[in-house]
Amino acid sequence: MKHLEKGVGLRSAPRDFLRDLNVDNLSAGVVAGIFGLSAGIIHISAGTAAGLDSHFIMIWVISYLMINGLFGLVMPAYYRLPMPMANSIPGALLFAAIIPVVGLEAALGATLIAGAISLVAGLAGVMGIVMKLIPMPIVMGMVAGVLLKFGLNMVAPLENAMLPAAIMILAFFFSARLLRRVPPLIVAMLAGIAYMAYSGVDFSAVTFSVTFPEFIVPEFTLNAFLAYGLPLALILVGMETPAGVGLIKGMGYKDVPANAITAVGGVGTMLSAFFNLHSTCIAAPMTGICSSPEAGERDKRWVAAVVTGAIFVIAAPFYGFVVSLIEAMPGYFIAIIAGLALLRVITSAMHMAFSGKHEMGGLFAFLIAASGLQILGIGASFWALVLGVLISMLFETKDFEFLLTRRERPGKPAS
Template structure:
């Protein structure tokens, strides 16, 4: 089968799974990914003194190539793998742009992409993920993702009408309207109320189409050490690790090495447009992989929809940013929290239903919840490192038992 025929076959198979559940999950994931995270990039670009064209080029690259990454991985492996970029990485590089030129920063981004590619190509990432106990990974997922649930509650306090209507609609739709995705119902009702109450008003529309502006990276050792290395760690140990854990929690076997390889390639290409990273996305993968996306074998269609919206958003970033800025924050928080419920429940079960690695899972959860940011590396990485240290001290016998079980499994399958 030639390559073109195979691609057509994969797309044709995907359309069989394209239904209300998968389409709505992909749309909800895209709404989440195109709102708050985009505003973080816009704020970082302003703080770094970037021009409007440079900002649009940054947005174009992370959404366009991130969307393509998610579509490719989802179609190839038939798993709901959403692609985007590192939100924590955007915060990291925003501060660095005050010390380095954009070309020097782009050189560091390219170096980070190359490092991620090498770690994936050598299989080191996959070997590390196989060694880390599943309860610890699930504890990290709960700790990192739980903020979406708590922010949903605080959103109801801050905006009872908008966020409260989303929660109530979700509960009633889950109970009485089985055929319609409850998260989509919640989004539609809350958005309608926002329009009626005039809390959704678009201002400052820009009708000018801006062509993304490529640039040539400049490689600075200082920039690579300050930006590139922490960024590569974020992509591998925070972003891709979250996606991997979420897919595992939903019963998939994620292609860990391929996720790293293609994240590295995407990040390297995006650097030529001044974009900091391209990688798999934890929150959007969680939404696309949730039970509300429909049957397990067809949920990858949701990630394809999400990726398609991201590609369009990237191309027309100059036009759609005003709509992003107009979206009430309370609605974003409420919908994100509701969309994470299924993943949080399954991750909690996998983290604490077994008798092994309970101390490690607990520390992974609380470190993830802390939001600690040490040496410019965010909480998911430290949740894994800290909990492994705790388990190696407190639960060493569990590692020995895990190794024995793996050896027995390999002997039986030989």
């Protein structure tokens, strides 16, 4: 436990939450929450493509919101940092693909082991070594590559839905320039909602339902662990934590609890294995939204993450209703809001990736993450870090201080 970073604590969190709550961090938290709710559609699509039962898919998404929402309430409140919790999207794709091969119980058993590995990694304090092996410019290159699609998805509607897209984007920038006290994200959302009301979007198909997570007992097989559990552990430790930590540091925060994020994610992943869920970890895109300047003063942005967690917990049992509501909305609405919320984060990530050391490694990390390629069934984000580091070690060896000999280090006299 000595390697786990200490936080502010939870005793005064409710009082501090009310003190720090304002329209900026509230709006950022709402946007991040809406984004997280919409991410459940990725699970539904992946599960449907893999031929999984529709009832299981719904339970999977509801558990994702409920469990990660609870951890998303505690982590930012304890550390007073914008650290919303969710699950790994690459892990979700692996999970959906492996269930037809090894069975649900075996896949969840592999999830349990992956969570234990993540917990041990956090308790052992190895994240400092991991973060040293994966320099920040390469992490931010990967982050920029991952987030690039949100920027592209924001401008893509200008082709087929030019009027509403232009209205929302221009509303964001004009309000940022002219309405100093009103968060531009809120203005953009209201502009989009007003257009939908004017154009007569049909919400008649929206249906109401209530569902709760279901308990299940995992099973353990070597095949499931090698095919899915080990890659998931590598993703949680080597990709999800560095991405989240990199985003927070990129927004000006110095002390980010990498070991605690990894350990708590491990505990959450182990718990998830008993409720049809594949992982718990820091949520990179939502972290970008909650930690961005749009969330207001830096020391109050943690409130946005707590708001996101609360939205998850409240919405979880009603996710069937949420899905039908999201499906009734035009696709451009969430795409534009998410892209606008992440603009400053994408800018910061690119600046950190390409303005100093490890430029070639950062570039390859950016390109690989943006490409969306998969190798051995593992997604692009993981390989962006691995190959970005290898490229940088080969061609930018001097940028790795721990690789230099004593004779080569600046300021050290030759022996």
